[in-house]
Amino acid sequence: MIVGSANIETLAEDAATIESFGKSEIVFEDVVCLQMTMEMRNQAREAVLPKGLHPTVPATLSMQAWEIGPSPFGEFKMVVCRIGCRSGVRARGYSTRVYANTQIAVTALKQQFGFSTQLAEIEFRHSFDGTDVKVIFESRVIFEAACLDPEPMSNSDVQYTGTLNLAHTPNGLRLVQLEAHHVASQVERLSSRLLSFDGEAWGNSLLDPYTVVSASLAYETVTFPPVRFVCKPDELAFTGTESV
Amino acid sequence: MKFGIFFELSTPRPLTRQNEWQVYHNGLEQCRLADELGFDHVWAVEHHFLEEYSHCSSPEVFLSAVAAQTRRIRIGHGAVVCVPEMNHPVRVAERAAALDIISNGRLEVGTARSSTWTELGGFQVNPDDTKKTWDEFCRVLPKMWTQEEFEWQGKGFSMPSRNVLPKPYQNPHPPMWVTVTTPGTELDAADRGLGCLGVSAAGYEEQERRTKEYHRRIQLCDPVGGVINDQVHTMNFLYCDEDYRKARDIGVPMVNAFNVANTHLYWTREAYPTRAYQTLGNAGAGMKAKKAAGDNPSLAKGLPEGVGVGDPEHLINTIKKWEEIGVTGINFLLNAMEMVPQEQVLASMKLFAKEVMPRFRSKEDLAAPVYTPTSLPAFVGAEK
Numbered sequence: 295m296i297v298g299s300a301n302i303e304t305l306a307e308d309a310a311t312i313e314s315f316g317k318s319e320i321v322f323e324d325v326v327c328l329q330m331t332m333e334m335r336n337q338a339r340e341a342v343l344p345k346g347l348h349p350t351v352p353a354t355l356s357m358q359a360w361e362i363g364p365s366p367f368g369e370f371k372m373v374v375c376r377i378g379c380r381s382g383v384r385a386r387g388y389s390t391r392v393y394a395n396t397q398i399a400v401t402a403l404k405q406q407f408g409f410s411t412q413l414a415e416i417e418f419r420h421s422f423d424g425t426d427v428k429v430i431f432e433s434r435v436i437f438e439a440a441c442l443d444p445e446p447m448s449n450s451d452v453q454y455t456g457t458l459n460l461a462h463t464p465n466g467l468r469l470v471q472l473e474a475h476h477v478a479s480q481v482e483r484l485s486s487r488l489l490s491f492d493g494e495a496w497g498n499s500l501l502d503p504y505t506v507v508s509a510s511l512a513y514e515t516v517t518f519p520p521v522r523f524v525c526k527p528d529e530l531a532f533t534g535t536e537s538v
Numbered sequence: 539m540k541f542g543i544f545f546e547l548s549t550p551r552p553l554t555r556q557n558e559w560q561v562y563h564n565g566l567e568q569c570r571l572a573d574e575l576g577f578d579h580v581w582a583v584e585h586h587f588l589e590e591y592s593h594c595s596s597p598e599v600f601l602s603a604v605a606a607q608t609r610r611i612r613i614g615h616g617a618v619v620c621v622p623e624m625n626h627p628v629r630v631a632e633r634a635a636a637l638d639i640i641s642n643g644r645l646e647v648g649t650a651r652s653s654t655w656t657e658l659g660g661f662q663v664n665p666d667d668t669k670k671t672w673d674e675f676c677r678v679l680p681k682m683w684t685q686e687e688f689e690w691q692g693k694g695f696s697m698p699s700r701n702v703l704p705k706p707y708q709n710p711h712p713p714m715w716v717t718v719t720t721p722g723t724e725l726d727a728a729d730r731g732l733g734c735l736g737v738s739a740a741g742y743e744e745q746e747r748r749t750k751e752y753h754r755r756i757q758l759c760d761p762v763g764g765v766i767n768d769q770v771h772t773m774n775f776l777y778c779d780e781d782y783r784k785a786r787d788i789g790v791p792m793v794n795a796f797n798v799a800n801t802h803l804y805w806t807r808e809a810y811p812t813r814a815y816q817t818l819g820n821a822g823a824g825m826k827a828k829k830a831a832g833d834n835p836s837l838a839k840g841l842p843e844g845v846g847v848g849d850p851e852h853l854i855n856t857i858k859k860w861e862e863i864g865v866t867g868i869n870f871l872l873n874a875m876e877m878v879p880q881e882q883v884l885a886s887m888k889l890f891a892k893e894v895m896p897r898f899r900s901k902e903d904l905a906a907p908v909y910t911p912t913s914l915p916a917f918v919g920a921e922k
Contacts (some may be wrong), residue, residue: 295590295798295875296551331809333659350804351589351656378808383801385808451811483811507659508810 298343298379302467302527305344308391308497310404310411311462312470315538319519320406324363327476327512328418328425329452330439330486331356331378332503338377342498344460344527346469346534347379347388354378355503356387357437359427360516361418362399370399371416373429373437374409375496376457381469382531385455388469390497393429393436407518408461408470410497425484425511436495441484441509449478452510460527465536468524478514485509539857539898540867542579542614543572543887544773547594548799550875557876558593564880566603568872571884573608575891576899579646579771580604581614581735581869586624586657590875591799598633605641613641614869616648616735617717620675621668622694623661624652627675631682631702638706645712648735649676653719655809665812670694676714676730680763683711710764715771720817724752724770731761735869736772741843745772746863753864769866774846776870777878778890782849788878789847796874846870850893857898 332355339353358374372394376387393414394400403409415430424442428435454476458469486509493501526534549561569580582600585592594600601613615637618630638645651668652658658665671694682688682702689699706712715733718724721744727734734752736745749770756768775796777789806815844860846853846868860868872883 295795295802348798348802351587351591351802352659352804354804354809378804380798380802383798385801385805447811448813450816451813453808453811455808481811507655510811 296340296349297530298345298347298349299340300342300344302344305460305527306462306467308410309460309462309467310408312405312408312464314464315521316406317520319517320366322362322365322516322518325512325514325516326361326418326420327514327516328359328420328427328439328441328509329356329454329512330359330441330488330509331507332488333505333507334501334503338493338498338500338502341500342377342390343379343388344469346525346527346529346531347381347386347458350378350380354507355501357427357439359416359418361420367399367402368396370394370396371418372399372403372411373414373416373427374457375437375501378455379458381458381471381525382535384531386458386471387455388458388460390501391495393431407472407521408459408463410459410461420511425509431495434492434495435490436492438490439486439488439509441486441511443485444482444511445484447481447483447510449481449512451483452476452478452481452512458525463524465524465538467527468536469527470521471523471525472521473519475517475519476512476514477516478512480513482511483508484511539861539865540578540769540771541895541898542581542771542867542869543568543577543776544869544871545580545582545594545600546585546592546796546871546874547582547600548591548796548874548876549593551590553589561593561876562600564873564876564883565600566607567880568883568887569604569611570607571887573611575887576895577611577887577891578867579612579614579869580608581616581646581648583737584617584619584650587660588654588656588803591803598637601637602640605637605644610644612644612646613637614646614648614715616646616715617650618648619652619657620649620672621651621658621661621663622671623663624657627678627695628682628697628700628702630675631679632704634679634712635683635704635706638708638712639704641707643707645706645708646715646733647679647712648715648717649679649732650717653806653815654803655806656804658806659804659809665806665810665814667694667814669814676716676732676762679714680711684764713765713767714763715767720815721748724748725755728752728755729759731756731759731763731766731768733767734770736770738773740772742859742863745860745865749864770864771867771869772860772865774844774868774870776846776872776886776890778846778848778850778853778886778894780849780889782852785848785852788882790841792874792877793841793845793847795877796871799875850889853890853894854897857894861898
């Protein structure tokens with residue numbers, strides 16, 4: 295069984311810090327979420343994941359671009375890079391890097407959920423003819439995608455998996471399991487093209503998404519419940535899981 | 539109650555040629571023993587690119603060897619992936635017919651459409667189309683097997699009039715099945731007069747509900763073929779030892795290894811938004827059952843109800859329960875990732891055949907002669 299081989303200490307250098315786990319859920323009532331799923335080459339398959347996680351076969355990477363309306367952290371946009379993986383028998387996405395476009399959001403995402411977040415300029419245009427996303431960090435385009443030809447889908451047709459963020463927590467360095475709950479009011483499937491992707495800016499220069507599998511756009515309400523489980527990054531979830 | 543064995547040909551890392559050779563040849567030895575012991579079926583799946591989980595991409599080749607090395611056990615070609623990018627329907631019909639001839643009329647044909655993006659993406663299949671092409675395959679295969687002139691204008695393929703050869707040995711054709719992972723597919727099977735070949739473990743209650751509805755619906759079916767197959771088989775695991783604790787110590791890690799490998803596949807539902815895939819393949823049932831425990835990723839330690847791991851008494855009670863809810867056959871996975879040494883797998887099969895199997899067989903069944911070509915039904919019109 296293949297498992298991640300990334301150096302945990304190196305990963306820890308980039309990890310956010312959660313001083314204490316929140317006790318109440320946070321609801322984002324006005325969210326537009328683009329999810330773009332891609333296959334990546336096997337060179338990064340194990341190299342980007344900690345030992346506690348298994349990669350998918352084939353290796354996959356998904357980008358989630360979020361436009362969030364009025365919320366406890368104000369209005370903001372964020373883009374998350376996630377590696378498709380398994381924690382025990384659960385389907386998950388391991389986040390390597392997040393960019394948000396307001397400092398309030400950057401701080402909140404790091405401190406409350408353990409996202410490794412940095413400030414960037416984010417362009418997110420969604421309309422009847424398609425959706426475009428661009429992330430600009432330190433004057434460089436680090437991600438750009440163009441999605442066309444939206445096709446209405448049923449609200450239950452899109453699958454979101456839970457996210458794992460490596461963070462320093464009261465329990466120590468842990469994979470924090472974020473089980474976002476999505477309730478969509480409108481869902482579209484799009485055909486998409488990846489125009490730009492800078493692996494290093496997303497956590498590892500080996501990241502190399504080379505073929506797009508699918509893209510979906512959802513208008514939805516998303517709830518982040520309080521964290522319930524964390525996992526030791528260097529131990530499989532069967533034995534390394536802790537309740538919070 | 540029929541008993542079968544079921545092969546994914548899962549292969550542990552490192553993925554060496556020696557390991558693959560060993561898995562295939564261990565499987566063939568298990569088939570020979572199953573034939574001697576009185577198991578009814580051997581099934582081999584068709585999967586592609588599923589590292590470790592299944593290296594059984596050419597089941598018809600494996601099953602041809604099984605057919606040549608056995609005398610009575612029925613040969614389950616299942617399931618064939620009914621997607622034209624993977625298998626042209628003419629080639630499915632031809633290969634199955636040849637296998638039926640080679641096996642002296644012992645073939646059973648399962649149909650499926652694949653549930654992983656790993657496979658569908660590898661062959662560049664549009665997931666929206668697989669249910670349509672599966673349906674089309676189910677309807678054309680019996681025609682190809684029974685008609686001397688076959689032509690077709692369809693969704694997945696079209697062809698001018700040809701005689702698809704050879705014809706199967708069984709008349710009119712081998713029994714047909716549908717692999718059932720997604721709830722509701724058993725009704726698709728019933729409506730077409732096809733056997734229900736369960737490949738995901740459901741609990742007793744869920745299986746009972748689905749089996750009951752299957753049996754009701756098949757009474758009203760519009761059969762796609764020349765025969766109605768109304769059997770309901772489920773998939774299970776087998777590890778039998780006189781010592782219950784020892785059986786669990788060996789069997790539980792084997793079951794868990796299978797489940798973990800299974801969940802590491804990249805499911806179509808996860809990869810691609812579509813109406814056509816509403817569950818996570820055969821990982822879905824297990825994951826749903828564990829949801830109640832709060833989505834705890836550490837859960838894979840215990841076994842769900844009804845699993846065939848234990849001492850003979852435990853297995854008898856377990857199988858009785860499956861029998862009571864209308865299941866007519868159980869196909870057992872004997873090993874996963876070679877977790878269990880081959881001698882122990884063979885010993886488990888022998889003990890099961892000695893202590894458990896007779897409890898579900900009538901004296902007539904046990905006294906029945908070996909299934910040979912001479913005991914096949916007479917041909918009607920197939921020798922024109």
